[in-house]
Amino acid sequence: MQDYIAISTLNDFIFCPYSIYLHNVYMGGDEDLVHATPQTQGKAAHEAIDEKKYSTRKDEITALSVYSNELGIIGKIDLYKGNEKALIERKYLLHTIYQGQIYQLWAQYYCMTEMGYEVKHLSFYSISTNTKYPIDVPDENGKQELVDFITRFKQFDPTKPIHTNINKCAHCIYCNLCDKTETENVYS
Numbered sequence: 580m581q582d583y584i585a586i587s588t589l590n591d592f593i594f595c596p597y598s599i600y601l602h603n604v605y606m607g608g609d610e611d612l613v614h615a616t617p618q619t620q621g622k623a624a625h626e627a628i629d630e631k632k633y634s635t636r637k638d639e640i641t642a643l644s645v646y647s648n649e650l651g652i653i654g655k656i657d658l659y660k661g662n663e664k665a666l667i668e669r670k671y672l673l674h675t676i677y678q679g680q681i682y683q684l685w686a687q688y689y690c691m692t693e694m695g696y697e698v699k700h701l702s703f704y705s706i707s708t709n710t711k712y713p714i715d716v717p718d719e720n721g722k723q724e725l726v727d728f729i730t731r732f733k734q735f736d737p738t739k740p741i742h743t744n745i746n747k748c749a750h751c752i753y754c755n756l757c758d759k760t761e762t763e764n765v766y767s
């Protein structure tokens with residue numbers, strides 16, 4: 580049976596592969612103990628979508644579970660606007676769009692298309708600033724880049740030493756739980 584990777588972990592993997600291990604260890608516990616302030620705000624922003632409060636319009640789909648057998652990934656989209664054929668990922672606040680976030684949106688795109696939805700436009704939306712950030716639909720090179728990245732994810736060996744970055748660790752939500760660093764979490 581094929582193992583599916585959660586799309587939500589792709590950005591974490593780029594940030595630090597070891598955070599995936601910590602996420603899996605603590606995911607079943609009390610999330611309030613793990614989530615630091617920025618993540619809590621982002622989580623609250625997503626709750627409106629997860630509870631389907633965002634829209635009752637028939638041409639909009641929210642919180643749809645998606646998967647791709649071809650890529651071996653599974654996840655959930657935020658918002659699909661059928662009349663615009665637009666897939667949108669909402670964030671509470673966006674200062675910078677990281678490559679891992681783009682991979683997440685690309686992954687959702689491939690899931691949606693494999694499931695039969697037509698998607699012509701991708702974008703991020705910053706809730707706090709009411710700003711939309713269009714993202715190019717991936718071409719064949721982009722798809723290969725995503726496939727290679729997912730392969731690296733699957734082949735990652737957590738028993739091997741990892742390179743830690745103090746700046747990253749200080750802003751990592753798992754910092755206080757991590758045995759790889761003595762750095763204090765800035766959110767404490």
Ligand code: SF4
Nearest residue numbers: 595598748751754757
């Ligand atoms: S605290 Fe540092 S080493 Fe530990 S998971 Fe976070 S980024 Fe990785």
